[in-house]
Amino acid sequence: MNQQTIEPSFKLNHFNCPSCNQLSEQAWFNTYANLIQNAEGVPLRIQGADLERLYHNPQFPPEVREQKLEYWTRVNSGEVFLDRWVPIHSDTFVAGMELSVCHACKKAAIWLGGEMVYPRQDE
Numbered sequence: 001m002n003q004q005t006i007e008p009s010f011k012l013n014h015f016n017c018p019s020c021n022q023l024s025e026q027a028w029f030n031t032y033a034n035l036i037q038n039a040e041g042v043p044l045r046i047q048g049a050d051l052e053r054l055y056h057n058p059q060f061p062p063e064v065r066e067q068k069l070e071y072w073t074r075v076n077s078g079e080v081f082l083d084r085w086v087p088i089h090s091d092t093f094v095a096g097m098e099l100s101v102c103h104a105c106k107k108a109a110i111w112l113g114g115e116m117v118y119p120r121q122d123e
């Protein structure tokens, strides 16, 4: 009842998380860009029948297939999250864009020009 609510802010590292609503510490991240260099030259998405084929691909052990299914299901649903991938080196800094990540739920928020644009607050 008497619990304090602190609106998410670019100037704070402690606010009510836009994902889990808990008042919690937020870690801030700068972002760097890495050029997409696949054959198609566009962002990779695996969905529908292709995801179904991937999930049943016997080349991967069952736990890897589960991980891939979970990953692509989250990406395909529009979720933005931090994930470990191969290390890259990039000196291309994305100026004006930052991420805040909640210590409680580990979910990410995207900030452009100091304004939170994800997760969308109008849903």
Ligand SMILES: [Zn+2]
Pocket (backbone or CB within 6 Å): 017, 018, 019, 020, 021, 022, 024, 102, 103, 104, 105, 106, 107
């Ligand atoms: Zn949270």
